[in-house]
Amino acid sequence: MSATDHRLRIGYIPLVDATALIVAVDKNFTADEGLDVDLVREVSWSNVRDKLNIGLFHAAHLLAPVAIASSLGIGHVRVPIAAPFVLGVNGNAITLTAGLHRLLSDACEGDLSDPMESAKALARVVQKRKQQGRDPLTFGMTFPFSNHNYQLRFWMAAGGVDPDEDVRLVVLPPPYMVESLASGHVDGFCVGAPWNSVAVDLGIGRILHFGCDLVARLSEKVLAVRQSYALDQPDIVSRLVRALARAADFSAVEDNHDEVAAILSAPHRIGVARDIIRGALDGRLRTARGGPVRTDKRYMLIGGGGVPRPDPVHAAWIYAQMVRWGQTPLSDDAMRDARAVYRPDLYDAALGLSDDDIPTDSIEAFAGPAFDAQNIAAYLPAWNIGRQG
Amino acid sequence: MxxxxxxxxxxxxxxxxxxxxxxxxxxxxxxxxxxxxxxxxxxxxxxxxxxxxxxxxxxxxxxxxxxxxxxxxxxxxxxxxxxxxxxxxxxxxxxxxxxxxxxxxxxxxxxxxxxxxxxxxxxxxxxxxxxxLDVAKSALEERKVIDRAKGILMKAKNLNEEAAYALLRKTAMNENKKIAEIAQSVLTAAELFK
Structure with a gap:
């Protein structure tokens, strides 16, 4: 540390994909870069977005789709955002009440762990409820601009369920998810770690799918700064990216997971039991209380293997979901602006990489045509269910 | 309107x-x-x-x-x-x-x-x-601590209430601390000597 330390206020939501940020600060990686970071725990994504927008935060842990929506001015004021670092890839899961899980299992004609089969089973359950004149099923997700929303929609629609017509989707703050499932307010939800495991441990819910079953690789949370800040303070952004890269790489090593889980479980950070956090980091999640542990290394990726490098193809995919579900019309300009939120150039500059060392990533979804980031106009009409245009 | x-x-x-x-x-x-x-x-x-x-x-x-x-x-x-x-x-x-x-x-x-x-x-x-409200609450807490410290001093040094309080105040001034802090130290010390 030096006398010229820069003070930064960074907002975050207590979720496991804030790992790189929390580890960077608590292990002094930010201090080593001459940054004096004040991590501010927030209660809502709206707060994080607004405080970043008006400059109360220099940077924030943000839902990738919120960064894009903010840059495009969808649903809120337009504030261009730059994302020089991906804090987490994947990490979500779909959890259902035991009752709905059983109904799907009974209605399933194939392997329930195959999302196409489970989605078709859902369609049958939904159809039957309709015939019986019962209320539609309700699913919780964290924000209108969230992968949780898009993943649920993507999954359901593949089986023939229209997420706007056949079921109800409601926004729920993550800490309220489990309670809402227990009270029967929702029949299922899509949320990030640790909340699926919390529901499973309490015997309230069963995990049906990991997010990576639906889309193999999807940037979930980004480090967001205002574009103007990235322009004015490139050096500080570089230092922050370096500290985060160090923390993300540290957290990607399984031998370090105990230490990382201990740091994250502190009451003033995430405040959830160490074991649950450790499970999320390891990609080992129990899918039902007393049931088997499912292991998938792709469950949540933090650091290592180029994971934190922003890939504009991911931004394009998220934008395509916004268009598909009628949140915004399709336009070439908006597409360009959405892609421009992801800043591999800032990431490379901070870490001294050249862009030809890095393989480009691809979206692998369980349904539909291969995603073509260059030609969304041709990709979108392939879907039978959607709200575009 | x-x-x-x-x-x-x-x-x-x-x-x-x-x-x-x-x-x-x-x-x-x-x-x-x-x-x-x-x-x-x-x-x-x-x-x-x-x-x-x-x-x-x-x-x-x-x-x-x-x-x-x-x-x-x-x-x-x-x-x-x-x-x-x-x-x-x-x-x-x-x-x-x-x-x-x-x-x-x-x-x-x-x-x-x-x-x-x-x-x-x-x-x-x-x-x-x-x-x-928070200030009032903590003032009340301080008051309680000081009263208890006074009680301990009165008993241990055979002082009357006024003298016990004067002792706390004088010590606080000498050490450049708040009376409540000194009182708290008295309580802690008393706890150790139990």
């Missing part, structure tokens, strides 16, 4: 919501509904069908309200946040105070500017009140 506006206050703090409602009523707004129950919030808000919604920034359910921006078949009245880009000072003031406002799209923001201003000042007043 738009005293016919329907205003919803979403706040889990009953006292603050009451203070806000009182302010609104004084200003002539009679259609004020308080919502303290977060379960099924959206349905509760829709049932009231408000023109203006005020919510505490520390309430996680703010994200639930954001869903109202989404145009869907079930919801025909999209709602926009009151503050816009031209209004940075207003945003700053409301964020500082800890209140956020949403209005039904189409309502001119000038028409409800004074509502937000009033809320900001009431929120600030509430924080001050809370602060004063």
């Amino acid at each position: 738009d005293h016919g506006l329907k205003i919803v206050i979403v706040d889990e703090s009953a006292i603050r919501a009451a203070i806000l409602e009182e302010g609104l009523r004084e200003a002539g707004f009679t259609q004020v509904v308080r919502i303290a129950e977060m379960n099924n919030l959206l349905a509760r808000v829709y049932a009231v069908d408000p023109d203006v919604i005020l919510i505490d920034l520390e309430n996680p359910s703010r994200d639930v309200l954001e869903q109202m921006f989404q145009v869907s078949r079930a919801v025909r009245r999209p709602i926009a946040m009151f503050v816009d880009q031209s209004d940075t000072a207003s945003i700053q003031a409301s964020v500082d105070a800890g209140v956020s406002a949403y209005i039904v799209d189409g309502l001119k923001k000038e028409r409800i500017k004074h509502i937000l201003d009033m809320c900001i000042s009431r929120f600030n007043a509430f924080s001050r009140l809370q602060g004063e």
Whole structure:
């Protein structure tokens, strides 16, 4: 540390994909870069977005789709955002009440762990409820601009369920998810770690799918700064990216997971039991209380293997979901602006990489045509269910 | 004046919501509904069908309200946040105070500017009140600590109450500390010598 330390206020939501940020600060990686970071725990994504927008935060842990929506001015004021670092890839899961899980299992004609089969089973359950004149099923997700929303929609629609017509989707703050499932307010939800495991441990819910079953690789949370800040303070952004890269790489090593889980479980950070956090980091999640542990290394990726490098193809995919579900019309300009939120150039500059060392990533979804980031106009009409245009 | 506006206050703090409602009523707004129950919030808000919604920034359910921006078949009245880009000072003031406002799209923001201003000042007043309450509480705590320390000194050194207090005060002055801090040390020491 030096006398010229820069003070930064960074907002975050207590979720496991804030790992790189929390580890960077608590292990002094930010201090080593001459940054004096004040991590501010927030209660809502709206707060994080607004405080970043008006400059109360220099940077924030943000839902990738919120960064894009903010840059495009969808649903809120337009504030261009730059994302020089991906804090987490994947990490979500779909959890259902035991009752709905059983109904799907009974209605399933194939392997329930195959999302196409489970989605078709859902369609049958939904159809039957309709015939019986019962209320539609309700699913919780964290924000209108969230992968949780898009993943649920993507999954359901593949089986023939229209997420706007056949079921109800409601926004729920993550800490309220489990309670809402227990009270029967929702029949299922899509949320990030640790909340699926919390529901499973309490015997309230069963995990049906990991997010990576639906889309193999999807940037979930980004480090967001205002574009103007990235322009004015490139050096500080570089230092922050370096500290985060160090923390993300540290957290990607399984031998370090105990230490990382201990740091994250502190009451003033995430405040959830160490074991649950450790499970999320390891990609080992129990899918039902007393049931088997499912292991998938792709469950949540933090650091290592180029994971934190922003890939504009991911931004394009998220934008395509916004268009598909009628949140915004399709336009070439908006597409360009959405892609421009992801800043591999800032990431490379901070870490001294050249862009030809890095393989480009691809979206692998369980349904539909291969995603073509260059030609969304041709990709979108392939879907039978959607709200575009 | 738009005293016919329907205003919803979403706040889990009953006292603050009451203070806000009182302010609104004084200003002539009679259609004020308080919502303290977060379960099924959206349905509760829709049932009231408000023109203006005020919510505490520390309430996680703010994200639930954001869903109202989404145009869907079930919801025909999209709602926009009151503050816009031209209004940075207003945003700053409301964020500082800890209140956020949403209005039904189409309502001119000038028409409800004074509502937000009033809320900001009431929120600030509430924080001050809370602060004063905390100060009063800690003063009471200090008082208790000092009384107990006095008791210990009176017994141990055979002093009367006045002399015990004078001893605490003198020590505090010499060590450049607060009397309550010295009193706390006396309690700690007494605990160790037990």
